Amino acid sequence: MTDFSMLRQLDEYKKLARSSFHMPGHKGNKEKLGQLFDLLRYDFTELPETGSLFDGEGLTAQAEAAATRFFGTKGTFFSAEGCTLPIQAMLRLALPEGGKLLCGRTVHRAAVNAMALLGITPVWLLPDDSAGAAFSGRIVPGDVRAALEKGSAIGAVYLTSPDYFGVMSDIAAIAAVCKEFSVPLLVDNAHGAHLKSISPALHPIDCGAAMCSDSAHKTLPVLTGGAFLHVMEEKFLPHVRTAMALFGSTSPSYPILASLDLCRQWLAQEGMKAFALLREQTAQIKTTLLERGFSVPSGAVDPVRICAYTPSAGISAAALSERLRKQGIEPEYAAAAHIILIPSPFNTAEDFGGLNTALRSCPCSPAQKSGPLSLPAALPGQVLTPREALLAKSEILPAKTAFGRVSAETACLCPPGIPIVAPGERIDGAVLENLRLNGIKNIKVVK
Numbered sequence: 001m002t003d004f005s006m007l008r009q010l011d012e013y014k015k016l017a018r019s020s021f022h023m024p025g026h027k028g029n030k031e032k033l034g035q036l037f038d039l040l041r042y043d044f045t046e047l048p049e050t051g052s053l054f055d056g057e058g059l060t061a062q063a064e065a066a067a068t069r070f071f072g073t074k075g076t077f078f079s080a081e082g083c084t085l086p087i088q089a090m091l092r093l094a095l096p097e098g099g100k101l102l103c104g105r106t107v108h109r110a111a112v113n114a115m116a117l118l119g120i121t122p123v124w125l126l127p128d129d130s131a132g133a134a135f136s137g138r139i140v141p142g143d144v145r146a147a148l149e150k151g152s153a154i155g156a157v158y159l160t161s162p163d164y165f166g167v168m169s170d171i172a173a174i175a176a177v178c179k180e181f182s183v184p185l186l187v188d189n190a191h192g193a194h195l196k197s198i199s200p201a202l203h204p205i206d207c208g209a210a211m212c213s214d215s216a217h218k219t220l221p222v223l224t225g226g227a228f229l230h231v232m233e234e235k236f237l238p239h240v241r242t243a244m245a246l247f248g249s250t251s252p253s254y255p256i257l258a259s260l261d262l263c264r265q266w267l268a269q270e271g272m273k274a275f276a277l278l279r280e281q282t283a284q285i286k287t288t289l290l291e292r293g294f295s296v297p298s299g300a301v302d303p304v305r306i307c308a309y310t311p312s313a314g315i316s317a318a319a320l321s322e323r324l325r326k327q328g329i330e331p332e333y334a335a336a337a338h339i340i341l342i343p344s345p346f347n348t349a350e351d352f353g354g355l356n357t358a359l360r361s362c363p364c365s366p367a368q369k370s371g372p373l374s375l376p377a378a379l380p381g382q383v384l385t386p387r388e389a390l391l392a393k394s395e396i397l398p399a400k401t402a403f404g405r406v407s408a409e410t411a412c413l414c415p416p417g418i419p420i421v422a423p424g425e426r427i428d429g430a431v432l433e434n435l436r437l438n439g440i441k442n443i444k445v446v447k
Contacts, residue, residue: 018325019351021306021341022332026221029346044254053078053252054245063261070264071196071230073205075237077244078260079213079227080252083190084110085244086213086229088117090186092243093211093236094156095120102147104139104159104169105379106417108188109410111158114247116390116423123151124379127418131167131297134309134337136416138169138299141177148181160188161204164333164340164414166305167297168192168202175208184210184233192302193228194219194344197271198279202302205230219304219344221266223259274345279303281352282343288359293366306341314365327358335413380407380425384446389424393447399435402427405445413438 020027044050051058060078067076079085091114095101098119103111105124115122125147127137139159148154157178161169171187178185187204189195193214195203204212210233216222229244231237282304286296289306293313310317321334329351333340341355383406384392394408405427412419420434421427427445435443 016328018328018330019347019354020330021343021347021351021355022330023219023342024217024222024224026217026223027344027346029348032221032346042254042258045251050254053080053257054241054248054250056241060257063257063264066261067228067264070268071205071228073230073232074234075231075240077229077231077240078252078257079229079244079248080225080256081227081248082217082225083108083188083213083215083227085248086227087111087188088114088247089229089240089243090211090213091115091118091120091156091158092246093231093239094184094186096239099155100151100153102144102151102154102157102183105419106136106139106160106163107158107419108160108190108414108417109412109419111188112386112410112419112422113390116386119385119387121385122422123147123154124422126379127167130299131165131301132295132309134295134312135165135167135297135307136163136418138167139174141170141173144174145177145180148177148183154183156184156186158186158188160190160417162189162192162302162305164191164417165297165307165338166191166302168300168302170300171204171207171209175210178210179208184236186210187212189213190215190227191218191305194271194275194304195302197267197275198303199272199276205232211236216260216263219342220263221259221344221346222263223253223256225253226256226260226263228260270345275304278343278345278347281347281349282306285341285343285352285355285359288356292359292362292364294364304343306343308339309337310339311337312366313362314367315362320362323362324355324358327354329355329358333414378430380421380428380431382424383426384424386423389446394444395447396442396444399432399440399443402443402445403429403432407443408446409444411435411440411443413440 046052051060053060101120103122105126129137131137175185187209189204189212193216212230214228217224217226289308294308295312317334317339332342389408407421410419411421421431
């Protein structure tokens with residue numbers, strides 16, 4: 001029997017030569033990547049000459065200072081552990097003693113887990129349906145204001161914008177509300193790292209957020225795991241590295257850190273021009289989707305995210321994905337009803353031409369204009385705090401037998417990234433039906 005080789009299997013996949021419309025943003029485009037393609041030579045550890053990431057010394061501190069100048073923040077910090085580490089750090093910085101967090105229900109499980117570890121209790125806000133019935137919506141300023149007026153003990157506001165569909169909330173208006181109530185606005189901008197290079201300004205740091213996290217590798221030329229934490233309020237700066245060190249590895253990857261610095265250089269030189277072109281290319285694809293009967297999110301959206309609801313064109317997302325893959329195109333995500341493609345400036349004109357041709361040749365029969373996303377009409381009842389539930393003794397049960405039990409985990413599919421049930425919430429009939437609809441067969445519950 002031949003020994004297994006991960007590299008050999010990855011080489012076999014590379015030979016398929018599919019157009020990458022998925023993460024990471026660099027697309028493995030050797031011709032455009034230059035130095036980024038040769039980073040293994042720089043796989044060092046923390047040495048006197050290379051510096052220590054969480055101590056703010058040496059080369060990494062110099063690279064972060066250059067990023068701070070470029071992004072125009074009070075401080076921009078590097079993560080080699082994806083957006084999870086900046087999310088954890090933001091929550092630690094904003095609520096160091098725990099407390100209540102006003103939180104949009106569209107949330108990554110990493111944030112829920114961090115809340116549990118830090119003793120933070122979420123006060124949930126459901127998104128509206130303004131992006132269309134088939135898509136998760138946005139958090140609106142009026143709902144934030146109403147919640148802050150009602151809950152005087154709320155210490156910060158936490159939102160995800162854009163979400164996986166590309167749907168964006170009005171960060172500038174929500175930031176203005178937060179300032180009125182003297183609470184910091186934290187934004188999970190994992191899918192919007194490129195928004196600094198979109199005109200007019202759409203990045204949360206340009207719209208009034210106190211802090212935000214960018215998962216740079218998703219849409220920018222950064223190695224997987226590279227992310228930025230941006231801080232816009234000076235009061236948080238003295239504690240940033242301590243907060244990151246609380247959760248972060250003491251052995252960060254220098255190739256990932258170096259790719260973040262190379263990305264900053266590329267953004268400064270090419271970013272605005274590259275994303276202006278990408279915006280045009282993406283708009284052409286969206287036009288094709290609409291002409292073929294697909295539904296796309298309404299209102300404010302990431303201009304370079306491609307997302308479609310497929311039943312309105314009479315085809316399942318899985319069937320469309322399979323057709324695209326057979327024509328040499330790899331989507332980011334496809335489920336029963338939605339397909340998502342993540343383009344970047346490192347996709348070629350040939351990539352877009354092939355995608356457009358494939359969509360135009362797809363057998364569509366416009367049918368159902370829009371469909372339900374299974375957004376919860378109401379939230380499950382909160383019995384325990386996330387910390388109590390996540391750290392309690394637990395057991396795994398078939399979901400269909402868990403009625404009345406208290407969840408010990410976040411049951412969540414992405415998209416839309418809205419927890420069906422979060423730690424500490426009781427599993428009721430609506431939760432059971434949503435678990436069934438989303439194919440979740442087992443769930444961890446408190447004993």
